[in-house]
Amino acid sequence: MGRRLTTVLAADIVGYSALMDQDRTGTVAALKTFREDTFLPIVEDTNGSLIKSMGDGWIVEFQSPSEAAACAIAVQSAHKPDHIKLRIGVHTGEVVTDGDDIFGDGINVAARLEALAKPGQVLFSDTSHNSLDRNDAGLFVGGEQTELKNITRHVGIWCWPKGTKANLAIKADVRPGIAVLPFDNMSGDPEQEFFADGITEDIITELSRFRWLMVVARNSSFAYKGKSTDIRDVGRDLGVRYVLEGSVRRSGQRVRITGQLIDTENGSHLWADRFDGVLDDIFDLQDQVTEDVVTAIEPWVRHAETNRARAKPTKDLQAYELYLRALSHFHLLTDQDNIEAIRLTKLALDRDPEYASAAGLLAWLHIQRLVQGLEPVDQGPKSAVAAAEQVLRSDRADGIAKAYAAHSISMLAQDLSRARTAFKEALSENPNAATVHMLAAANLYLLNRPDKALEHAVRSVELSPGDPLRHAAFMGQGAALFHLGRYEEAAQACREALSVRATFLMSHLMLIASLAELDDIDAAKTAVVKLNEIAPNAASITETTRLPLFSIPTCADRWRSGWKKAGLQV
Numbered sequence: 001m002g003r004r005l006t007t008v009l010a011a012d013i014v015g016y017s018a019l020m021d022q023d024r025t026g027t028v029a030a031l032k033t034f035r036e037d038t039f040l041p042i043v044e045d046t047n048g049s050l051i052k053s054m055g056d057g058w059i060v061e062f063q064s065p066s067e068a069a070a071c072a073i074a075v076q077s078a079h080k081p082d083h084i085k086l087r088i089g090v091h092t093g094e095v096v097t098d099g100d101d102i103f104g105d106g107i108n109v110a111a112r113l114e115a116l117a118k119p120g121q122v123l124f125s126d127t128s129h130n131s132l133d134r135n136d137a138g139l140f141v142g143g144e145q146t147e148l149k150n151i152t153r154h155v156g157i158w159c160w161p162k163g164t165k166a167n168l169a170i171k172a173d174v175r176p177g178i179a180v181l182p183f184d185n186m187s188g189d190p191e192q193e194f195f196a197d198g199i200t201e202d203i204i205t206e207l208s209r210f211r212w213l214m215v216v217a218r219n220s221s222f223a224y225k226g227k228s229t230d231i232r233d234v235g236r237d238l239g240v241r242y243v244l245e246g247s248v249r250r251s252g253q254r255v256r257i258t259g260q261l262i263d264t265e266n267g268s269h270l271w272a273d274r275f276d277g278v279l280d281d282i283f284d285l286q287d288q289v290t291e292d293v294v295t296a297i298e299p300w301v302r303h304a305e306t307n308r309a310r311a312k313p314t315k316d317l318q319a320y321e322l323y324l325r326a327l328s329h330f331h332l333l334t335d336q337d338n339i340e341a342i343r344l345t346k347l348a349l350d351r352d353p354e355y356a357s358a359a360g361l362l363a364w365l366h367i368q369r370l371v372q373g374l375e376p377v378d379q380g381p382k383s384a385v386a387a388a389e390q391v392l393r394s395d396r397a398d399g400i401a402k403a404y405a406a407h408s409i410s411m412l413a414q415d416l417s418r419a420r421t422a423f424k425e426a427l428s429e430n431p432n433a434a435t436v437h438m439l440a441a442a443n444l445y446l447l448n449r450p451d452k453a454l455e456h457a458v459r460s461v462e463l464s465p466g467d468p469l470r471h472a473a474f475m476g477q478g479a480a481l482f483h484l485g486r487y488e489e490a491a492q493a494c495r496e497a498l499s500v501r502a503t504f505l506m507s508h509l510m511l512i513a514s515l516a517e518l519d520d521i522d523a524a525k526t527a528v529v530k531l532n533e534i535a536p537n538a539a540s541i542t543e544t545t546r547l548p549l550f551s552i553p554t555c556a557d558r559w560r561s562g563w564k565k566a567g568l569q570v
Contacts, residue, residue, distance in 0.1 A: 007068045007092045007128060008107050009048065010114040011039075011075065012057030014085040015233055022228075030081050031056075038078050046071035051102055057114075059107060065092050065128040069136050072122040073160060089113025091125040091155075109155060112148040115236050116157070126156030177240035179216040180204045182225040183257070184247040196248040197222075198324030199257065203244070205400070208432040216240055217434040217464030219331070235264020238465075242270070253278045280317070314348075314355045314396075322348035323358045330365065331468065333501075335374050341365050342377060356394040360401030363387040363408040370411075371547065373505050373540040384408045392422060399430030407439040410446060411548055419443050434464035434473070441476040446548055450483035471500035471507060478510045482517075483555045490514040503534050505544045513562030524566035531568070538569075545570045 013019070019027040035053075043050060043060055046067045052059040062068040072088045091113060093106035113123040124132075124140055132140075140158035148155055180203050185196040201218050208215040216238050224234060231243050246259035260272040277284065314320055326344035329337040342365050348358040366384035369376060379386075391397045391405035406422035409415045423440040430436050438460040444453035457476035464470060474497035481490035494511035497504065508531040515524035535541050550559045563570055 003094055003096055003104075005092070005094055006102070006106060007062040007065045007090065008051075008095065008102070008110040009060040009062065009068050009072055009088060009090050010057070010107070010110040011060070011072075011086050011088045012054075012114055014087060014119045015237075016056035016230075019083060030084060034080050034084055038080060039075060042071055042074045042078065046074070059102075059110075061102065065090065065124075065131040066133065066136050068128065069122075069124070069132060069139070069160075073139065076120055076122055076160075085119035087114050087117035087119060088122045089115070089117055089125075090122065090128050092128040092131060093125075109148065113155075113157065116146075116148075122160040124158040124160070126158070129156070129158040177214040177216065177238070178207065178242040178244060179221050179234060179238045179240045180207065181234070181243060181245045182222050183245070183259075186247045186249040187251065189250075192248075192250050194324050194328040195250060195321070197225075197328060198320075199248050201324075201327065205398070205430075208430055214240070215432045217432070217467055219434075219467035219469060220464045222331075223466040223468075231262050231267055232264050240264060253280075283315075314352045314357070316352045316355070319348040319351040319355055319358065322351070323355070323361070326358070326361060326365075330361065330368075333368075333372075333468070335372075338365055338368055338372075338374065339377060354394060354396060356391050356397035356401045359387045359390040359394070360397065360404035363391065364404040367404075367408055367411060371504075371506060371544075373535075373544055381412045385413050388413075392418075399426040399428075399436055400433060402426040402429070403433070403436040403439045407442065410443045414446075414548065416443065416447050420447065432463060434460045434467055435469070437463065438469070438473045438476060441473070441480070442549065445476065445479050445483065446552065448552060448554060450480040454480035454484070468500065471497040471504055474500065475504070475507050475510060478507070478514065479549055482510060482514055482558070483552065487514045487517045491518065505531070505535060505541060506547070506549070508534070509541070509544060509550070509559075509563070509568075512566045512568060513559050516562035516565040517558060521565060524562070528566050528568050541568075542570050 013031065016027075039058070040050070046062070048060040048062050048067065048071050050058060051061050060068075060071065062071070068090045072090055076086060076088065089110045089112065091106060091109040093104070093109060095102040095104045095106035109125055113125060117123045126143065129137060129140060129143070139162070140160050141162045142159045143156045145154040146157050180200055183196045183200045185193045187195075200221070204215060204218050204221065220238060231245075234243055235241065241264060243262045243264055244259055245262070246257060249256045254276070255278065256274060256276050258272075258274040261270045262268070263270055314323075322344045326341040326348065329341040329344065342362065345358050345362045345365065349355055349362065352358070363384045366376070366378075366380060366387070368374075370381065370384075377383075385408055388405035388408035391401050392409075394401075397405070402422050403426040406419040406426065409422075410419035420443055423436070423443055426433075426436045427440060437456040441453040441456035441460065444450075444456060454477060457473050457480060460473035460476070461467075461470050467473075474493050478490045478493035478497060481487075481493055491511055491514040494507050494514060497507040498511065501507070508527060512524050512527045512531065515521075515527060531541065545559075545563070550556060560570075
């Protein structure tokens, strides 16, 4: 065995196991073509030496970081099938040699960076980046010092292409992370799907109360619903150490919940159990599952924390089921689903008028209609504020309900200081809830604190990077960046928002103003054309421009100036 200083490139295929599960023959053929016709020729042209080939990834050695950079960028820029996406990490360090193989921190850091990279991204360590010439170094952005697992020193991380950031926040978080995948509905009745989803969501909510535990938000976990996935891929994609999966079987009044906790690094099962009961005991069953999972992860967790998590918002099972059904419609974000969610939530409140979670959801559903430019139902904003007041008077409201209520009184009643107090309580109770951070950002923006609003909006995306509602968090980033005069970053945040939800009027309006303030008038006018194509009518655009977020005195004139420059008539 010997030692040498070298530059290591680690690359892997994103979602390899899922691709193989969906189409083994096609995936093998596509990867072989990519490897033989693209990857290996680029490695050869840049003087790389292939050290390992693992089927879904490769380790390549280079004599210089500049050759590794040229290879990595060429591979990511090369034409390849749409479903073939790579992550690449590069590090310069000492390795131990054993024949043709290499080991040590030199390869370990490269592998850690590859795991942090987003699809299509290249991450360079500071040691590799420091050795690049000025032109090559200028291709990368970043340099944030980050803690990597099992690496004794902090590593500065540089990203290619520009305009991207690594998934640093989740990995740098030293707390153990867990994702709760959607529990399978084993009842044979599609109508019971909402019930299994509700069980999953409740477990996520209860686990998120534990401050020492990083819990992936509901919507990021639910991105895996109905998909066959390799748990190790899930762990890497979401940045978690543990995954909880399970099933719910309901027959008449009897329920069986099964669960298993898996270590994502090696796929080993740490814990498995099943719980049988009747619907009258459903909350006790959920408590038992939550307590056993937490105990399996950290045996010394205090029972007082578990006892605190046992408080349930309602004892009426039918009200609870109606609330779960409403949630299943709420997340679909359509006009008709919103109306159905309102109907179901009101039925839940008819059964239990003190059901704070349902009242909070009702308030948010009315806000959802307002910001989406939909016609109000019932009394619209008045209904939202009335439901919010009910939540804030309740001693049964959890953090999520308080956040919904606080957002309503912030946006509609303009009671900003009272809303801020409620958000502080919500964040104290649910510090890992992406939705709470997202809505708190809007309140801070209205309070003329764009720097703090930006922090919460960024944190929301970090906590739930696959959230279908993350367009609102990106939009919050865009508003705060615009307020701070960082127009180029604001425009990029708005583009991120529109890539998630292309029909959201506020994101279009923010993009237009940001581009105009950059004096990119042609792009701003193109954005106006796109807005007019998706807007239901001119009046809906005008109404959207009158929302409180566009009326902050310190930047209201700039919003309107930008729209005017772009030729938008509002």
